[in-house]
Amino acid sequence: MxxxxxxxxxxxxxxxxxxxxxxxxxxxxxxxxxxxxxxxxxxxxxxxxxxxxxxxxxxxxxxxxxxxxxxxxxxxxxxxxxxxxxxxxxxxxxxxGVPIAASLVFKNLLNTGGLMAGALRIATRLQSLLFKDANVERGLLSRFALPVIGNNRLLPPLARTFFLELPEVREMAEGGATGSTRKTLRVAFYAGCGINYLMPEVGKASIEALKKAGVEVVVPSAQVCCGMPAYSMGDVKIAREMALKNIEAFEAGSYDYITTSCATCGWGLKNLFRKLLGDSPEMKSRVEAFASKVRDISELLVNELHYKAARKDNGPERVVTYHDPCHLGRNQGVRDEPREVIKMGDGVVLKEMKHPCSCCGLGGGLSISNYELSMEITKRKAESVRESGAEIVATACPGCMVQLRDGLHRYGVKAKVMHVVELL
Ligand code: SF4
Ligand code: SF4
Missing domain, CATH: 1.10.1060.10 (Alpha-helical ferredoxin)
Structure with missing residues (x-):
């Protein structure tokens, strides 16, 4: 106690x-x-x-x-x-203790390239046996009722090649980043599990945006899960091990900033690591050196790099609304920057929805422990998106994207879900 x-x-x-x-x-x-x-x-x-x-x-x-x-x-x-x-x-x-299945997943997420990646690679090949295409963008439905998942839940497909295994990303691992003059800023990209296993396209768009902003990008290959899922479920021991592994992975190189396109990971890297590891003075200074460099990608692009995309308005207009992830807006105070990034997108008109900062229903492990309750929370968000009339709902967290895609599909809202960097 x-x-x-x-x-x-x-x-x-x-x-x-x-x-x-x-x-x-x-x-x-x-x-x-x-x-x-x-x-x-x-x-x-x-x-x-x-x-x-x-x-x-x-x-x-x-x-x-x-x-x-x-x-x-x-x-x-x-x-x-x-x-x-x-x-x-x-x-x-x-x-x-932690439920056995969750404990197994968390332990294997300690090593991004290990057993978990192998199991997920097999699952990628088997997913068509268990799931069918939902005929909506980026979504699969189970062919029959499955434990935990049920049979009408829209799930994100596993990536064919995980982000950290993409050849162009491997080339950006520390040591592989050639031609550095150190005249430009050097930024390390933290992918997180959502981007790595489910949405490599968001990682690719993030790197593209960083390169356009003129920085050198490194993707440390030893990075692992940020520990937020384990921490939310109460597994502090595993979350602490994950935090330490990540700090070691990023200490291996020298960076001006560490950035992520996942709001939840960003909160973990900035705040949770301090809480989990800041006990001894030696660890405190290592965590501080790490956490003080962390920025959400929109914060980095707008506030530090002063990036302005060359916006083209000769194509069709795109009406976009924005969902504030709790871990970015409320918990990190980053609200204006993702909206600035959205407004840089070609032809974009930003139209605010009602309650943009109310929770999507995913967090705190609720979508696993009580899926129906989490979806009831998503319903309010889906209605706000519908009322906005937007054709795209943009956000800044792969977890929110998964929940929103499922919720919009369930409640019959046609809007497409995108990450803000995908609009650039
Ligand atoms: S807002 Fe809630 S937690 Fe805070 S003092 Fe009132 S009852 Fe207590
Ligand atoms: S779900 Fe309710 S109790 Fe839990 S953090 Fe949000 S406001 Fe607080």
Whole structure:
């Protein structure tokens, strides 16, 4: 209970005002008190006081959360609600362990080129046996009901060649980047699992944009999963190992910036690594040196590189709306920069949707632990996209892209989902 005990003081800051109820996407759907941060904090307090145990009901309530951070951002007393809920999850994992399947996946994601990549390579070949083309852009539907997945869920196809294995990307691994004059800035690209296994095209568009902005790009080959999925599920031990592996992978080269096109990974690299590894003074300075260089790709392009694309407006107009990923807008404060990138796209007219910063429903492992609830949250987002009339919904997180594609398909909204860098 040690991690949780440290949060007792934080729990005591909650004055039960209920402001967090009005902004919580889970409360909007299921209404009951335990869905809200206030309710969860009361439960965790009871658990710490020994009034309740690690029951199924307790675990269900602490999992009913996307960790979107809306409660934390709106709490008048500044309670670290998501920190408390994450600590409660970590405590339950410490006591009960991680489900075997999740543990296997997390352990293998520790090595991007290892068993996981091999298993996924086989899965890439087998996917047509289990799934059929959904006749919508970038989506597969299962041919029959599958455990966890169900049979009407739109899934992203696995990439034929993973991003980190593309020949042109391998050439950009540290040591392979030739002809560096060091007159230009040197930027290391962190792909993350979404881009590596599912959306290499987003990685390619990112590198293209960085090159157009005039920097030298390196893609360190020893990078692994950022650890955010493991951390969200409460597996702090694996998340810490992943953080350390990544720091070592990027310490092997010398970079002016480290950038990513995944909002969730970006939050992990900037903030989670500090939290997980900043205990000893030696580690603290290594993490600080790493984290201080991390920028979301739109932040880097707009604020540091002052990139301005040569926009062409002689083609058809494209009406684009933007979904703010929680981990970028609310949690990193990066809202204007992705919109600036969108506006650089040929023929683009940016049209804001209602509630652009409300959660898409994916986060906090909810789309795995309670898929139907996560999709109910996505419904509100899908309706906002429909009402905007946009033909493209752009965002800055591969995870949100997967959830939005599934949700738009489920609720019959025709808009195409793209990453902001794909508009350049
Ligand atoms: S808004 Fe903050 S203080 Fe108010 S109930 Fe929620 S967590 Fe407690
Ligand atoms: S993090 Fe989001 S989903 Fe979780 S309790 Fe807070 S507002 Fe609700």
């Amino acid at each position: 040690s991690g949780l005990n440290l949060l007792r003081e934080e729990l005591n800051k909650c004055v039960r005002c209920g402001t967090c109820r009005s902004v919580c996407p889970v409360v909007w759907i299921i209404g009951r008190e335990t869905a809200s941060a206030r309710g969860k904090l009361a439960l965790i307090q009871s658990y710490l006081n020994g009034e309740i145990g690690l029951s199924e009901t307790y675990l269900k309530h602490i999992k009913e959360c996307t960790l979107c951070g809306a409660c934390k951002a709106n709490c008048p007393n500044g309670v670290n609600t998501t920190g408390i809920i994450s600590a409660a999850r970590a405590d339950s994992v410490e006591k009960l």
